[in-house]
Amino acid sequence: MTSAASRKGGRARDERLERDIPEATIARLPVYLRALTALSERDVVTASSEELATAAGVNSAKLRKDLSYLGTYGTRGVGYDVNYLRYQIAREIGLTQDWSVVIVGIGNLGHALANYAGFASRGFQVAGLVDNDPARVGEKVGDLTISSFDDIDAIVSNAAVSIGVIATPASAAQDVCDRLVAAGVSSVLNFAPAVLTVPDYVDVRKVDLSIELQILAYHEQRKANGAAELRASLA
Amino acid sequence: MTSAASRKGGRARDERLERDIPEATIARLPVYLRALTALSERDVVTASSEELATAAGVNSAKLRKDLSYLGTYGTRGVGYDVNYLRYQIAREIGLTQDWSVVIVGIGNLGHALANYAGFASRGFQVAGLVDNDPARVGEKVGDLTISSFDDIDAIVSNAAVSIGVIATPASAAQDVCDRLVAAGVSSVLNFAPAVLTVPDYVDVRKVDLSIELQILAYHEQRKANGAAELRASLA
DNA sequence: CATTGTGAAGTGATTCACAGCA
DNA sequence: TGCTGTGAATCACTTCACAATG
Numbered sequence: 001m002t003s004a005a006s007r008k009g010g011r012a013r014d015e016r017l018e019r020d021i022p023e024a025t026i027a028r029l030p031v032y033l034r035a036l037t038a039l040s041e042r043d044v045v046t047a048s049s050e051e052l053a054t055a056a057g058v059n060s061a062k063l064r065k066d067l068s069y070l071g072t073y074g075t076r077g078v079g080y081d082v083n084y085l086r087y088q089i090a091r092e093i094g095l096t097q098d099w100s101v102v103i104v105g106i107g108n109l110g111h112a113l114a115n116y117a118g119f120a121s122r123g124f125q126v127a128g129l130v131d132n133d134p135a136r137v138g139e140k141v142g143d144l145t146i147s148s149f150d151d152i153d154a155i156v157s158n159a160a161v162s163i164g165v166i167a168t169p170a171s172a173a174q175d176v177c178d179r180l181v182a183a184g185v186s187s188v189l190n191f192a193p194a195v196l197t198v199p200d201y202v203d204v205r206k207v208d209l210s211i212e213l214q215i216l217a218y219h220e221q222r223k224a225n226g227a228a229e230l231r232a233s234l235a
Numbered sequence: 236m237t238s239a240a241s242r243k244g245g246r247a248r249d250e251r252l253e254r255d256i257p258e259a260t261i262a263r264l265p266v267y268l269r270a271l272t273a274l275s276e277r278d279v280v281t282a283s284s285e286e287l288a289t290a291a292g293v294n295s296a297k298l299r300k301d302l303s304y305l306g307t308y309g310t311r312g313v314g315y316d317v318n319y320l321r322y323q324i325a326r327e328i329g330l331t332q333d334w335s336v337v338i339v340g341i342g343n344l345g346h347a348l349a350n351y352a353g354f355a356s357r358g359f360q361v362a363g364l365v366d367n368d369p370a371r372v373g374e375k376v377g378d379l380t381i382s383s384f385d386d387i388d389a390i391v392s393n394a395a396v397s398i399g400v401i402a403t404p405a406s407a408a409q410d411v412c413d414r415l416v417a418a419g420v421s422s423v424l425n426f427a428p429a430v431l432t433v434p435d436y437v438d439v440r441k442v443d444l445s446i447e448l449q450i451l452a453y454h455e456q457r458k459a460n461g462a463a464e465l466r467a468s469l470a
Numbered sequence: 471c472a473t474t475g476t477g478a479a480g481t482g483a484t485t486c487a488c489a490g491c492a
Numbered sequence: 493t494g495c496t497g498t499g500a501a502t503c504a505c506t507t508c509a510c511a512a513t514g
């Protein structure tokens with residue numbers, strides 16, 4: 001999905017073995033990181049794959065396989081050093097550096113995102129808020145001021161923003177996305193219910209609230225049907 | 236993941252062939268539905284798998300395979316009738332009926348969710364807003380009033396709520412989840428950065444904003460490293 | 471004859487099960 | 493001895509490629 005595909009070995013750097021980590025594993029690393037942080041806060045020094053897996057909500061075989069893509073950070077017969085592993089995962093994900101993000105579309109959701117504490121605490125700094133509506137430009141949200149659409153370029157280049165968050169209505173999403181990409185953003189988190197077209201080198205991830213509910217509805221319906229069928233077969 | 240597993244044939248109902256649709260397909264049905272709705276609004280009557288796939292952001296083979304799990308709703312040489320297919324997918328997902336949801340935790344995100352138009356338009360009705368903070372109870376959000384924690388049972392049973400949305404801090408999430416389940420909810424959409432433990436019959440889906448950003452950060456880092464490596468190898 | 475529907479092949483992710491090591 | 497790290501087996505999803513057909 002993300003254009004991880006290519007990467008014809010630029011002459012595999014000897015020791016730095018440039019592992020190719022499966023996408024599914026990458027998606028779980030942040031979960032492991034969170035579990036490790038929780039353990040660390042409870043002053044747990046060492047954890048087995050079983051304990052870690054439970055804390056992260058996966059099974060231990062999967063966790064061990066996932067970690068094996070990063071390197072061999074465990075100790076046989078003992079487990080993993082919580083803080084050491086935590087650092088290694090953070091480094092792998094790229095959280096040992098700070099990332100600047102810009103949020104476009106400061107409606108209800110944009111407000112919530114701008115105030116979301118979970119960003120700052122993980123090294124994501126909101127470098128700018130942008131909205132199309134002149135009535136909103138100038139408004140304060142936390143300690144940031146909403147800028148106009150036309151300031152996107154300045155914000156992105158001044159703060160070295162590489163990640164853009166789109167929280168506009170669907171109708172504006174593609175246009176906003178094009179502008180972000182033109183300004184130099186190369187990763188996009190899209191909350192608008194729209195399919196975005198981007199150049200190959202840009203990564204897009206989508207979060208769609210109503211899709212999640214629809215998936216749940218499907219399963220609810222099946223449960224209900226199953227129950228009804230069961231009742232019928234008993235009658 | 237979702238407990239779709241079991242279902243030992245309750246005596247396969249002859250014609251109603253009770254297809255077992257892959258989870259990955261189910262997750263895309265809402266996307267197809269959205270694309271079809273957009274086409275329908277532009278008065279497009281018929282669409283080929285190629286056109287539909289483009290609108291949905293997938294390839295046509297995948298779209299055809301997905302649709303084949305639902306039944307044979309296309310016409311060879313022609314394509315799909317937009318409105319007919321739209322109805323069939325809506326029915327399959329369970330959107331021909333209404334669903335009641337309750338939202339717990341009315342902070343920034345809870346507010347945004349309570350006001351989110353995309354719910355109502357797809358048959359999801361917000362039957363109640365609940366918050367733990369006495370200062371917030373009684374507050375109006377749209378045309379709903381925030382209720383106290385203790386009203387969860389009444390809300391769930393009065394409105395036949397089957398889906399609960401958790402938008403609380405992580406520390407409260409498991410407790411809230413337990414109460415929702417005790418009240419009769421059997422699907423949960425969890426926005427709190429916490430792993431939830433639920434009985435088998437309950438489905439949980441998770442949306443985690445900071446995880447999405449972390450996945451993007453990983454890919455950003457790789458792009459940056461790749462570029463640096465390339466520069467180095469040229470030097 | 472353009473386009474669907476689908477077996478078969480291909481790819482990727484998960485789970486098993488155990489050898490290897492602290 | 494207890495737990496990690498990992499090949500091999502399995503399972504799930506995607507893509508290919510083409511026969512079936514309105």
